[in-house]
Amino acid sequence: MAERLLEVKDLSTQFFTHAGIVKAVNGVSFTLDRNETIGIVGESGSGKTVAALSLKRLLPARPGQVVEGSLMLGARNLRTISDDEMRGVRGNDIAMIFQDPMTSLNPVMKIGKQIAEAITLHQDKSKREAWKMAIDLLARVGIPDAPKRVDQYPFEFSGGMRQRAMIAMAISCNPDILIADEPTTALDVTIQAQIIDVVREMQAQFNSGVILITHDLGVIAEIADKVMVMYGGRTVEYGPVDEIFYNAHHPYTWGLLASLPRLDASEKERLTPIKGQPPNLITLPAGCPFTVRCPYRRDECRDNWPELEIVAAEHGVHCWVPVDERQGLRVELPHFKEPVA
Amino acid sequence: MTAYIIRRLFQLVIVLIGVTFITFMMLKLVPGDPAVALAGKGATQQRIEFVRHERGLDRPFYVQYYKYVTRLLHGDLGESLYTGLPVRDMITQAAPVTIQLAVAAVLIEMLGIPLGVYSALRQYSFWDTTLTTLALIIWGIPVFVLGYFAMYIFGLKLNLLPIGGAGLPYILWILPSSWESFTYLILPALTLGIIEVAYISYMQRASMLEVSRSDFIRTARAKGLSERKVIWGHGFKNAVIPVMTIAGIDLGALIGGAIITETVFSRPGIGLMIYHAIGQRDIAVIAGGVLFATFFFVFANLLVDLGYAWVDPRVRLED
Structure with a gap:
């Protein structure tokens, strides 16, 4: 230990x-x-x-x-x-x-x-x-x-x-x-x-x-060795570095990964930004601060902060999207279709 | 450092050449024929021509300038048109009175530095607000208003201090020779000095506040240094540099202020001498006074620059 x-x-x-x-x-x-x-x-x-x-x-x-x-x-x-x-x-x-x-x-x-x-x-x-x-x-x-x-x-x-x-x-x-x-x-x-x-x-x-x-x-x-992803003053996801890169669960982490430039992308492909503006830290919602920018937001997101959910060893996430649905969404994301170099 | 001093001295020579040229032009361009003036009232044409030739006033411009500078280098500043006294003697007599006042004002001015630091360390506290407000008010009062006010209170009403004069003679050139001699210095020096204190403390406060928010102060704290070491070891030196620059530039204002202050307090210094000479159109005396003031200013500036280089390695080590 x-x-x-x-x-x-x-x-x-x-x-x-x-x-x-x-x-x-x-x-x-x-x-x-x-x-x-x-x-x-x-x-x-x-x-x-x-x-x-x-x-x-x-x-x-x-x-x-x-x-x-x-x-x-x-x-x-x-x-x-x-x-x-x-x-x-x-x-x-x-x-x-x-x-x-x-x-x-x-x-x-x-x-x-x-x-x-x-x-x-x-x-x-x-x-x-x-x-x-x-x-x-x-x-x-x-x-x-x-x-x-x-x-x-x-x-x-x-x-x-x-x-x-x-x-x-x-x-x-x-x-x-x-x-x-x-x-x-x-x-x-x-x-x-x-x-x-x-x-x-x-x-x-x-x-x-x-x-x-x-x-x-x-x-x-x-x-x-391990990563903590912060958004709007909150930890939205944390875990060992490989988990975060290859098994990310939070839409904000997906956004961060998707916005990375890639050498194997074609010249015409543009970088994928996370749409919207960073949150105003004075008027943060009681729930998830990423709500307004999140493409997968649902009704409960704004007003309730989701409980910590352990998705793998030492890997936790705060998100209202159910875990099986998340896994489905993640497969669809461009940067998860092939391993990131 | 040596290279820096040599370079500054070289610049100083160039400035002084420029100033002699300007004072020379003052003497040349003043309306009226100097030969007529020198020859005196009711002189014959022949006499005027004689004076013109004798004084070299019929020679070409550059020859006259050359002769003027040569005379200056021999310490000859000409004579007063009014009294006929050599200007050099008038300046030798008046200079200690002015320098005494200026040095006293600079010493008082230094008070502004600790006051400014104090204000900055207690930003928005009662004392900071009080000091800053006072500084702004005093800074806004003209020297002559403050001077007459001080004279009225301490000289006339309370009868504590003399309201005019210089308290001559001095010892060691500029030091008051007795308590009585010193009392003549108090009112003018405070009048001139306190305005500078206000200015310097205001600037020092702003500079200290700016420095205290800088990254290297955070680094110093992150090391675990005590607050005292952070402020005096890291903050103060950086904060005093811009204030020194301002103080250097402000020396000019100090000399201008000394002239007005001397007039207000009837101190027979260079300022009062120039003031009277202006009234009498005594050009040689004005030119001599300006020359002296410039020498003084340039020399004082050199001292400030050397101090600046001493504090800031970026100035000292530059190429």
Whole structure:
């Protein structure tokens, strides 16, 4: 039995704004074990990032608030520990890599100092030792000429190198959990592959659990062990990565898969978008948030949130369409007619 | 850094050449014949021609400019048409009075930085709202209104502080020599300084708020740094950079403000000197005063730029 690192139960996060209460995350649950990678997918505004920031208590303090749920990091509940304890958790137990490496580093502080700062904070190391470790870390994430680079400022680094430096900073204290919030979105495709490799290598070295937030199913297929599909702040489906790709049960997951570009498609074929707009998080329906865009919606969808239905081992879905009907519908979908490469 | 300083010094020389040209043109383009003016009232035509030749006023334009710059380099700024005193001596006398006021105002202005940071950290709190509102009101008051108001209250009604004069003599060029000498500085420096405090604190607040929402601040928090380290170690330096730029540009306004302030408080500095000279159409004195003010401005700007480079590696290390 793998060591359980994190257990999130019924997490709900809301933003109290002038326009109304933004229900960003609504009753999300998941677990993370050592050496495991969970991918959280969903479109912009589906609550992926807010869920991650809730874990680290990094929501903008005034409007954002975790209103429900328990966030257990081992025996500690991240919702109830003091701010001081939380600072110890940040960086040391849970580290995070952000989406945009161009703006995520302090422009007027040397790269080395930004890494060493995290080390001296959480470990009993002198400044000199921390600086040496920073050089070592930069070399490990694949930055050439690290002894020279450590002395430079972010503006002297390319985007890919900045993201490597961010990873170096994140792993500097050997965290149990690494949250990567769209780590490759701002980078070009070749660099994306490299960064994913670095994340994977670091996970192997430090035996961390990784939470990978992305809207890129390609990245998920590459690295994740299990997947959680979010829509309108809710988990609509979760399961092992192969189940999600080959045995998806939720119409929204189907839509995500169908919208992927395919190399074997003819030139005239267009990408299949999910019709409609992302939901307004202030006026979410009580039921399934995907209702208005769902081609298979029925009367009960809007007002009632369907119970969790286990369709295979570790594979759950929330949907009102009966399971046999779903299987029939899925066979009809273009992307399930032949295996996705 | 050295390359940066050399480059800036080179730019400074070019600016100063430009300014000498402009002051020279001021002297040339003023209506009336300078030879007539110099020769004095009721001079004969012969006398006028003699003065014209003696002063080189019949030589070509570029020769005159060359001679003008040569004289400047020897410290000769000409004489006042009105008093006949060398302009250089007038400036040497007036400069400490102005510089004392400007330096005092800059020191007071610095108060705006902590005030702005304080406001930003407690956004929308009672003190933030109060400070920001006050800043906007004070910023909107012209120097002369504030000056006369302060003079009326503290000088006339309460009889606490002198309402005019400079409190000469000074020690170490610009330092007040006694408490009494210092009292002459208080009202003008506060009048000029408090408007700048309002401006700087407003800008610092906005800049700090913007920085506190930036991604790298979130990164710093995600590392587990204490709030104090996040704000002062990561936020402040980034937030003060734009304020420094604004303060640098604002130096010009400070000199302009010093001229008005000196007039209001009858401080015999460069400002009052220029003010009187304008009234008397004493062109050589005006030109000398402008030249001085420009030197001062350019030099102060250089200091700001060096400070800027010191704080921001992107400026320092650029090629």
